[in-house]
Amino acid sequence: MITAALPTAPVLRSEWIKIRSARAVLGSLLAVFAATAGITVLTAAAIGTSEPGALGEDRLFGAFFGINFGQSAAVAFGATAFAAEFRGGALRVSLTAVPNRTRLYLSKAVAVAGLSFLVGQFTGLVTFVAGQAFMGEYALALGDPGTLRAVFGSGVYLTLIALLSAGLAALVRSGTLVMGLLIPFLLIVPFVVGQVMDGAGQFMPDRAGQLVMRAHAEGSLGPWSGLGVTALWTLAALAGGWLAVRRRDA
Amino acid sequence: MNRIEIRELTKDHGARRVVDHLTFDVLPGKVTGFLGPNGAGKSTTMRMILGLDRPTAGTATIGGSRFTGLDRPLRQVGALLDPQAAHGGRGARDPLLALAVSNGIPASRVDEVLEQTGIAAVARRRTGTFSLGMRQRLGIAAALLGDPAVLLLDEPTNGLDPEGIIWIRELMRSLAAEGRTVFVSSHLMAESASFVDHLVVLGQGRLLADTSLEAFIDARSTPRARLRTSEPERMAAALARAGLRMTAVAEGRWSVDGIRAEQLGSLAAQEGVPLLELSDERASLEEAYLELTADRTPFSATAA
Incomplete structure (x- = not known):
């Protein structure tokens, strides 16, 4: 029973074809890289050498200046990849090929996770290296304390955000709704709960997960436990989406 | 072997009973028409056969097993559901390829069904620009992909032009002649008479008739x-x-x-x-059908 629910290589390949052939989905995946690396590099080139910590008081976090924009693209990727399935009966067609709903859902999640992890890792590395190349005397080098953790962690963070969005899209069956709520939430909430690092604010999925890219973690969470908190949010969203897909009539 | 078996199949939507204790078989080698007015429960029944809707009670099996238990189901059962099932803004080929790959069907088969359904020439166009008839053909291409022994077609003539209707009629007849099970729903009687051998008639979720076309007309005229x-x-x-x-x-x-x-x-x-x-002088299928369902149409325009 359990093996019937696990993704198989053919089903994963099939999901990759779906992602590859949908412009909006592939576009948002590429935008994760373009936005994170592009905005970081452009900002670093413009003001990187003007003063110490020009891209943020935490110089390590400043090295991932574009991550807020990249995570919006990750939200779009997860949401569009999953939501395509809920438009105009597409899920019914998919289920006639892969009738085990858990297998279909897990295969989609694994495809989204795998692709965003690959793109995320590449994005993290390029963002750090290319961005720091414009920082002159204030540049950090790969290998400085926390840098490798931050580079790896940034890719994991983007993956978790994409999956969080994917799970929500399956839950509410609309990519537009998820993007419309989650992107403003991720962009605005940091300003509202702002610099209050202790209290509930630090447990928000973005706040907690971004700790992995910071040199100094204030509040009660560390870099890895912060990422763990985001992983729990993601797991909850994926579980919610899974229950919805399993229970509802297609 | 490729018999569809429906046993006591029932579906409630809230307090409303959409499908009411249906029991019938669909046999191979024939085109079985699944007829009834709109809202009779035909599509719901088809979705339950495919495990898309959960029955409130009863079972639907294909060749003795539930559809959801099939490994690589496209090779055994082909289905055409709503033609609007948008395959996104993608071309015609990619969605078929994604389906084929998931069931281990060679990519060459995609081109074959595109040819067979007459949409090979437009396969590169965005499906968003497809007419209803072209979408319908794309849906039929998907159903034929795995060369299945059982076909479930929900209103396949919808949106087709007269030429297309003749084409799908001949296609269904030849699929049945090859020994396949062809189960096709329609609310258009006059049209169905030209391709069905056997009839299953539904009204307000209940089975009204399960008989051959000949016997059905003779009994009602x-x-x-x-x-x-x-x-x-x-x-x-x-x-x-x-x-x-x-x-x-x-x-x-x-x-x-x-x-x-x-x-x-x-x-x-x-x-x-x-x-x-x-x-x-014999009654047409349409007349016989209207005689049968006269008082069972939920959305009848004339007050009884």
Whole structure:
């Protein structure tokens, strides 16, 4: 029973074809890289050498200046990849090929996770290296304390955000709704709960997960436990989406 | 082996019973029409067969197993559901390829079904620009992809032009002739009569008939013969002796209720009445169907 629910290589390949052939989905995946690396590099080139910590008081976090924009693209990727399935009966067609709903859902999640992890890792590395190349005397080098953790962690963070969005899209069956709520939430909430690092604010999925890219973690969470908190949010969203897909009539 | 078995299948949507204890079989080698007015529960039944909707009670199996338990189901069962099932803004080929790959069907088969359904030429166009007829053909291409022994087609003639309707009719007939199980729903009776062998008729979720096309029509039409004769007075007198009445239809043409051409012919021969023409008049499937479902249409326009 359990093996019937696990993704198989053919089903994963099939999901990759779906992602590859949908412009909006592939576009948002590429935008994760373009936005994170592009905005970081452009900002670093413009003001990187003007003063110490020009891209943020935490110089390590400043090295991932574009991550807020990249995570919006990750939200779009997860949401569009999953939501395509809920438009105009597409899920019914998919289920006639892969009738085990858990297998279909897990295969989609694994495809989204795998692709965003690959793109995320590449994005993290390029963002750090290319961005720091414009920082002159204030540049950090790969290998400085926390840098490798931050580079790896940034890719994991983007993956978790994409999956969080994917799970929500399956839950509410609309990519537009998820993007419309989650992107403003991720962009605005940091300003509202702002610099209050202790209290509930630090447990928000973005706040907690971004700790992995910071040199100094204030509040009660560390870099890895912060990422763990985001992983729990993601797991909850994926579980919610899974229950919805399993229970509802297609 | 490729028999669809429906047993006591029931589906409630809230307090409303959409499908009510359906039991019937769909056999291979025939085109079985699944007929009923809109809202009779045809699509819901088809979705339950495919495990898309959860039955409230009862079972639906294909070749003895539930659809959701099939490994690589496209190779056994092909389905056409709503044609609007947007395959996104992608071309026609990619969605078919994604389906094929998931079931281990070679990519060459995608091109074959695109050819077979006549949309190979437009396969590169965005499906968003497809007409309803082209989407319908794309859906049929998806159903044929795995060369399945069982086909479930929900209103396949929807949106097709007359040429397309002839094409799908011939396709269904040839698929059945190859020994496949073809289960096709329609709310258009006149059209269905040209391709179904067997009928399953549904009204308000209940099974109204499960019979061959011939038997269905015969059971619901009173026998009536038409004739043309040079001596109507003698014919009328002969019929009157048998308790039958002859009514004029047009100049020199008559119709007689309650008798078949066969009996009328021998009667005329006994009496020595010359017949110029003689034929049976049979109700159409549409008439027989309307007779059956007259009081069971939920959205009837005329008040009963």
